[in-house]
Amino acid sequence: MDKEAGKKAIVEFLQKKSKSKSKFYLKDFYEVLPNEKVRDVKNLVNEMVKDETLEYWSSGSTTLIGLKGTGKQAGAEDEA
Amino acid sequence: MAKHATPLLDQLESGPWPSFVSDIKQEAASRAKNVKGVDYQVPADACDDVLGIMELSYVHKRTHWKHGGIVGVFGYGGGVIGRYCDQPEMFPGVAHFHTIRVNQPGGKFYSTAYLNQLCDLWELRGSGLTNMHGSTGDIVFIGTTTPQLEEFFYELTHKIGQDLGGSGSNLRTPSDCIGEARCEYACYDTQALCYAMTQDYQDELHRPAFPYKFKFKFDGCPNCCVASIARSDMSFIGTWRDDIRIDQEAVKAYIGGEFKPNAGAHAGRDWGKFDIQKEVIDLCPTKCMWMDGGKLVIDNRECTRCMHCINVMPRALRIGEDKGLSILVGAKAPILDGAQMGSLLVPFIKVEEPYDEIKEVIENIWDWWMEEGKNRERLGELIKRQGFQKMLEVTGIDPMPQHVQEPRHNPYIFWREDEVPGGWQRDIKEFRKYHQR
Ligand code: SF4
Numbered sequence A: 001m002d003k004e005a006g007k008k009a010i011v012e013f014l015q016k017k018s019k020s021k022s023k024f025y026l027k028d029f030y031e032v033l034p035n036e037k038v039r040d041v042k043n044l045v046n047e048m049v050k051d052e053t054l055e056y057w058s059s060g061s062t063t064l065i066g067l068k069g070t071g072k073q074a075g076a077e078d079e080a
Numbered sequence B: 001m002a003k004h005a006t007p008l009l010d011q012l013e014s015g016p017w018p019s020f021v022s023d024i025k026q027e028a029a030s031r032a033k034n035v036k037g038v039d040y041q042v043p044a045d046a047c048d049d050v051l052g053i054m055e056l057s058y059v060h061k062r063t064h065w066k067h068g069g070i071v072g073v074f075g076y077g078g079g080v081i082g083r084y085c086d087q088p089e090m091f092p093g094v095a096h097f098h099t100i101r102v103n104q105p106g107g108k109f110y111s112t113a114y115l116n117q118l119c120d121l122w123e124l125r126g127s128g129l130t131n132m133h134g135s136t137g138d139i140v141f142i143g144t145t146t147p148q149l150e151e152f153f154y155e156l157t158h159k160i161g162q163d164l165g166g167s168g169s170n171l172r173t174p175s176d177c178i179g180e181a182r183c184e185y186a187c188y189d190t191q192a193l194c195y196a197m198t199q200d201y202q203d204e205l206h207r208p209a210f211p212y213k214f215k216f217k218f219d220g221c222p223n224c225c226v227a228s229i230a231r232s233d234m235s236f237i238g239t240w241r242d243d244i245r246i247d248q249e250a251v252k253a254y255i256g257g258e259f260k261p262n263a264g265a266h267a268g269r270d271w272g273k274f275d276i277q278k279e280v281i282d283l284c285p286t287k288c289m290w291m292d293g294g295k296l297v298i299d300n301r302e303c304t305r306c307m308h309c310i311n312v313m314p315r316a317l318r319i320g321e322d323k324g325l326s327i328l329v330g331a332k333a334p335i336l337d338g339a340q341m342g343s344l345l346v347p348f349i350k351v352e353e354p355y356d357e358i359k360e361v362i363e364n365i366w367d368w369w370m371e372e373g374k375n376r377e378r379l380g381e382l383i384k385r386q387g388f389q390k391m392l393e394v395t396g397i398d399p400m401p402q403h404v405q406e407p408r409h410n411p412y413i414f415w416r417e418d419e420v421p422g423g424w425q426r427d428i429k430e431f432r433k434y435h436q437r
């Protein structure tokens, strides 16, 4: 897959949604790139966490993913 | 003198059982004294503030912990669970109070030196409170601050040689029974398989890839000491294909009272003379045992390997010699849809390194679940929603009698059109020759 295009599509999707929602399930990312294999999308999302574009949020039982530093959690948790 | 008065919590100490409240108080007192002169990296009064905030929750009848958070260590998507309290001014010691899950050693074997190392690290960089072990099996360290996470992780991995466990939508820390290390019932080396799977699936363990949590558990025999059949999405339960080995002399010795049944485990009370008919034969779930002129006979074709007779008379009965494991899928605790036990998928598979056959089953299931599973849907729920038959299709396993618990109920296997000669189309004229309208 074209990684750069994939990353761009993911960031655009998150920015577009950022007013209403800041965190998403991994599965929501599969829908952003419907023509890619889910394993590839998973790897891309994890890579974007590594390069600090995205970040994980976890309740302990489930994991959600969003743009780094967005959402009310970031401020409320006093996390830099 | 305690920092906060906790009259409600104190009541929890009044019963006959050990109390977590007493444990936390003990740790709070020990941190206040600090005999070893530890340079505490999280507030020394964290344990006092845990007690304070819990007391407040009992007064308000609502929690003062916020749900989840963004903490983690670099490169890991699990193992750390962010916890923040919503009364940080009142209880600054627990403003951050993150949980860390640490991968437990195989079979939960520790040396005391190792345990001391773990505890010392947690005294220094955490609250000192532990949960040994969480229901998944992890060592759970409760309560640290965000700046301590990386420090803790570095020392855990570099000095103690241990890794974080799983949390969130990951493979959870695989867990195994003590197995061949100490137990004569073990049908395979649980620790070898558990370790291999932990190493092979590091990515799944540390980087969220799944719709929800996924648990592996490895039990050496159907006694299921790590409760794999009840708690894990995929359970690996030791079993055997040939016959239970019988030592007729030892059977006689049990009947004659020379050997204590259950290796003396229930000797705290006088249960009367051992009665093999009542205590073993009549309790066999498949009724496949009987006495024939002073000899115990087992119809092994009917035996479900429930372990009961072997547990009662371990010196007389032993597991067979052709050993392997069964794979069951779909167990879960009752968050959605109620509790579910595992369903048998693979009745018998040999356990041989490098475990390729086992891994093939695992990976086929993951591919299906990652593709089809809804958010927060456990494997057991997906199997119910799409059907056991669908899972057999994706794993390439043929339906077999062992899959059926009760005919016409579990599971219900339908013919597919391409399996039926002529498909679903019928010659209506031919049909009408035999059947009136
Ligand atoms: S599950 Fe079986 S093999 Fe493992 S420790 Fe328990 S009794 Fe022994």
Ligand code: SF4
Pocket: B283, B284, B285, B286, B287, B288, B289, B298, B302, B303, B304, B305, B306, B307, B308, B309, B310
């Ligand atoms: S293992 Fe269970 S099913 Fe098999 S013979 Fe013993 S009691 Fe019966």
